[in-house]
Amino acid sequence: MSTKSLVFLGLISTAFGLATSTSHSNLPSCRALPGDAAWPKSHEWAKLNKTINGNLIATIPEASVCHESSFGTFDSSACAQLKTTWDVALPSHISAPGDVLSQYFQNYTCVPFTNVSQNCELGNFPNYVVNVTGVNDVRGAIAFAKKYNIRIVIKNTGHDPPGEAACPSGHTISSPPSTSLPTAPPYYKGPAAKLGAGIEGWEAYGLANSTGHRMVGGTCPTVGVVGGYTQGGGHSILSSSYGTSADNVLEWEVVTVDGQHLIATPNQNSDLYWALSGGGGGTFAVVLSMTARLHTDSIVGGTLLSFNDSIVGNAAYWEAVGVFHALLPDFLDGGNSFTYSVEKNSLSAYGTMPGANLTEVNRLLKPFLADLAHRNITPYNTPQVSPNYYTHFYTYLGPAPYGYDAFYPFTNSRIIPRSLVANSTTNAVVTDLFRNITLVEAFSPFYCDSFTVATQSHPDNSLHLAWRDGMLLCAPAGSWDWNATPEEMTARDEYAAKTLQPMMDKATPGGMVYLNEANHLYADWKESFYGNKYERLLSVKNKYDPQQLLYVKTGVGSDRWDEDGNGRLCRV
Numbered sequence: 001m002s003t004k005s006l007v008f009l010g011l012i013s014t015a016f017g018l019a020t021s022t023s024h025s026n027l028p029s030c031r032a033l034p035g036d037a038a039w040p041k042s043h044e045w046a047k048l049n050k051t052i053n054g055n056l057i058a059t060i061p062e063a064s065v066c067h068e069s070s071f072g073t074f075d076s077s078a079c080a081q082l083k084t085t086w087d088v089a090l091p092s093h094i095s096a097p098g099d100v101l102s103q104y105f106q107n108y109t110c111v112p113f114t115n116v117s118q119n120c121e122l123g124n125f126p127n128y129v130v131n132v133t134g135v136n137d138v139r140g141a142i143a144f145a146k147k148y149n150i151r152i153v154i155k156n157t158g159h160d161p162p163g164e165a166a167c168p169s170g171h172t173i174s175s176p177p178s179t180s181l182p183t184a185p186p187y188y189k190g191p192a193a194k195l196g197a198g199i200e201g202w203e204a205y206g207l208a209n210s211t212g213h214r215m216v217g218g219t220c221p222t223v224g225v226v227g228g229y230t231q232g233g234g235h236s237i238l239s240s241s242y243g244t245s246a247d248n249v250l251e252w253e254v255v256t257v258d259g260q261h262l263i264a265t266p267n268q269n270s271d272l273y274w275a276l277s278g279g280g281g282g283t284f285a286v287v288l289s290m291t292a293r294l295h296t297d298s299i300v301g302g303t304l305l306s307f308n309d310s311i312v313g314n315a316a317y318w319e320a321v322g323v324f325h326a327l328l329p330d331f332l333d334g335g336n337s338f339t340y341s342v343e344k345n346s347l348s349a350y351g352t353m354p355g356a357n358l359t360e361v362n363r364l365l366k367p368f369l370a371d372l373a374h375r376n377i378t379p380y381n382t383p384q385v386s387p388n389y390y391t392h393f394y395t396y397l398g399p400a401p402y403g404y405d406a407f408y409p410f411t412n413s414r415i416i417p418r419s420l421v422a423n424s425t426t427n428a429v430v431t432d433l434f435r436n437i438t439l440v441e442a443f444s445p446f447y448c449d450s451f452t453v454a455t456q457s458h459p460d461n462s463l464h465l466a467w468r469d470g471m472l473l474c475a476p477a478g479s480w481d482w483n484a485t486p487e488e489m490t491a492r493d494e495y496a497a498k499t500l501q502p503m504m505d506k507a508t509p510g511g512m513v514y515l516n517e518a519n520h521l522y523a524d525w526k527e528s529f530y531g532n533k534y535e536r537l538l539s540v541k542n543k544y545d546p547q548q549l550l551y552v553k554t555g556v557g558s559d560r561w562d563e564d565g566n567g568r569l570c571r572v
């Protein structure tokens with residue numbers, strides 16, 4: 001299936017910052033900002049707009065409807081509506097070209113919750129966005145950024161937690177997929193789909209379903225499939241069956257920063273294929289599409305399983321949580337998964353059991369139920385079978401099509417090794433970690449996806465090796481409070497990065513941090529995000545982007561840049 005891809009590339013940086021850059025080498029040491037002498041004049045922007053067929057957009061933040069500002073778009077009823085969806089990953093928000101979801105990086109410069117008389121400013125949003133409709137727009141945008149030494153960022157849905165697409169950004173939106181039937185590259189015999197860069201999960205799931213297939217994608221159906229999600233790894237409720245999303249990629253279609261339009265597969269430009277499959281988005285090239293494996297659909301068993309400490313007391317509840325974890329490896333090995341949230345006195349999970357009929361669902365759940373019964377815990381359990389994956393997905397992650405996923409801004413997380421959970425001594429430490437995290441009210445519940453991606457076949461790729469021994473990806477949920485002061489929110493962000501993250505890291509040696517669900521302040525990112533793949537990733541980066549045009553914070557090679565408070569990037 002081929003789809004039109006619509007990518008936005010954001011050019012530039014913040015609106016403030018007036019200093020001129022000084023150059024100490026033949027490469028400019030700092031990127032230009034508005035107000036600099038080097039900054040393009042409006043007729044130069046107009047010229048760019050011509051070369052890219054009118055696809056240049058001057059950013060108007062979505063929340064400009066909430067402010068009496070120079071944008072002239074104030075609209076109190078639109079603002080009231082926007083407030084209800086602002087902290088939720090819904091497409092109304094995602095399709096605004098310059099916006100990002102991270103409240104931390106929104107930085108109060110133009111949000112619905114500040115005083116109507118406060119001027120709406122761009123802050124961390126880009127001044128201009130290129131709405132990419134094809135190769136020519138990417139080439140035009142890149143050539144312009146090079147010529148004027150402007151910071152450029154690729155942006156898709158803007159879901160990324162603080163740091164990646166948050167700053168001067170571009171954007172990708174999705175188009176309704178135009179389909180021709182499954183297209184696989186010649187080297188692959190099974191069913192496959194070619195997805196344009198802007199495709200979101202819900203579109204991909206619908207597309208796969210319409211041909212009797214299912215595919216790996218995120219739990220939030222508005223996460224972009226092709227952008228940061230797959231390029232950073234991509235875990236799914238189907239991962240125990242099919243691996244990570246990066247494991248499923250057959251082919252990448254890209255435009256490199258020197259303007260080449262390339263196909264990367266395990267056999268062709270294989271270094272680029274390898275790096276794009278797990279090495280992080282926004283770093284190596286602009287992706288236009290990806291071709292990924294589809295999987296034959298069938299029934300999917302499910303259940304909502306929850307239990308709490310109401311009868312047994314807190315100590316017995318935590319023992320039950322430890323055993324729940326200890327029972328997971330066998331369950332996962334069958335291709336199944338649980339996604340769950342843990343609070344200080346309750347655990348609530350939904351199960352995904354591809355191919356399981358009701359008899360099979362009950363058989364798979366039996367060890368869990370037997371243990372709870374043995375402890376006199378009466379769980380809530382609703383085994384059932386959906387006719388296809390699409391129906392299963394929206395039974396637990398609906399409503400269709402966009403879901404209703406709150407966006408937690410203080411992202412931090414840990415991939416916890418299976419070996420720790422399987423050993424009773426270290427299992428007790430993991431349980432203690434869960435207890436500690438859930439006692440911090442502002443960050444409860446602790447959300448986990450469980451998976452095993454150890455044995456499924458996949459091409460060689462750049463995923464950190466700790467994925468293969470990983471079993472739980474857990475993230476404390478910290479929500480943004482618009483009534484609190486900005487200082488309080490900054491303190492919470494630092495607490496997530498400097499207290500909770502080290503606590504998770506210390507309790508789970510041999511684990512790793514998933515670059516797509518990490519805090520922007522994370523210090524040990526090279527080792528924890530990339531492990532022993534870093535050096536090779538850096539050499540691919542140097543080959544395809546020798547001038548380091550593409551920068552994302554904590555991306556491969558990003559330590560060669562420093563960013564000041566105005567968004568100015570300078571070479572270190």
Ligand SMILES: Cc1cc2nc3c(=O)[nH]c(=O)nc-3n(C[C@H](O)[C@H](O)[C@H](O)COP(=O)(O)OP(=O)(O)OC[C@H]3O[C@@H](n4cnc5c(N)ncnc54)[C@H](O)[C@@H]3O)c2cc1C
Pocket residue numbers: 007089101153154155156157158159160161164165172197217218219220222223224225226227228229230231232233234235236280281282283285286287288405406407408516517552
């Ligand atoms: C509510 C929610 C639920 C989530 N659930 C899951 C989950 O179940 N599993 C999981 O693995 N992750 C999950 N994530 C994390 C998600 O994978 C990351 O946020 C991911 O970076 C989003 O990618 P994006 O392209 O949609 O977003 P963006 O923020 O637009 O982009 C992210 C990064 O990718 C780069 N990029 C985007 N498009 C391109 C392109 N075309 N070419 C090159 N680089 C590009 C950007 O420069 C940026 O660095 C979730 C996030 C949220 C907010």
Ligand SMILES: *[C@@H]1O[C@H](CO)[C@@H](O)[C@H](O)[C@H]1NC(C)=O
Pocket residue numbers: 049053054055056057058
């Ligand atoms: C680019 O050109 C199109 C078509 O002429 C126009 O609608 C758009 O406003 C222009 N963009 C900018 C930033 O001027």
Ligand SMILES: *[C@@H]1O[C@H](CO)[C@@H](O)[C@H](O)[C@H]1NC(C)=O
Pocket residue numbers: 115116117118
């Ligand atoms: C909003 O700002 C105006 C002008 O500065 C001020 O008079 C008003 O009290 C403020 N409103 C609130 C709710 O803070």
Ligand SMILES: *[C@@H]1O[C@H](CO)[C@@H](O)[C@H](O)[C@H]1NC(C)=O
Pocket residue numbers: 006057097131133
């Ligand atoms: C981007 O371009 C596409 C195709 O021309 C168009 O449908 C879409 O509305 C544009 N997006 C914006 C935000 O202008």
Ligand SMILES: *[C@@H]1O[C@H](CO)[C@@H](O)[C@H](O)[C@H]1NC(C)=O
Pocket residue numbers: 206209210212388390
């Ligand atoms: C999913 O596919 C099934 C089987 O082809 C079909 O009956 C159903 O209508 C599809 N669901 C959606 C939402 O398209």
Ligand SMILES: *[C@@H]1O[C@H](CO)[C@@H](O)[C@H](O)[C@H]1NC(C)=O
Pocket residue numbers: 357358359360
């Ligand atoms: C349910 O699935 C099991 C395992 O695949 C199979 O042996 C059994 O016959 C199925 N039962 C029914 C009623 O289809």
Ligand SMILES: *[C@@H]1O[C@H](CO)[C@@H](O)[C@H](O)[C@H]1NC(C)=O
Pocket residue numbers: 307308309310346378379380
């Ligand atoms: C605790 O579990 C019991 C038994 O399943 C249930 O009736 C009760 O509603 C649960 N309480 C909470 C707070 O979930």
Ligand SMILES: *[C@@H]1O[C@H](CO)[C@@H](O)[C@H](O)[C@H]1NC(C)=O
Pocket residue numbers: 423424425426
């Ligand atoms: C379990 O883990 C502990 C602590 O790391 C270790 O000392 C012990 O040898 C492990 N047990 C087994 C059976 O691996």
Ligand SMILES: *[C@@H]1O[C@H](CO)[C@@H](O)[C@H](O)[C@H]1NC(C)=O
Pocket residue numbers: 429430432433436503507
């Ligand atoms: C949990 O918190 C207690 C008390 O602060 C501490 O002693 C213990 O080491 C912590 N355990 C883990 C696994 O973080």
Ligand SMILES: *[C@@H]1O[C@H](CO)[C@@H](O)[C@H](O)[C@H]1NC(C)=O
Pocket residue numbers: 104105107124565
């Ligand atoms: C937010 O804005 C303040 C200035 O008001 C600045 O000091 C700070 O660095 C900004 N934070 C981010 C994350 O952009």
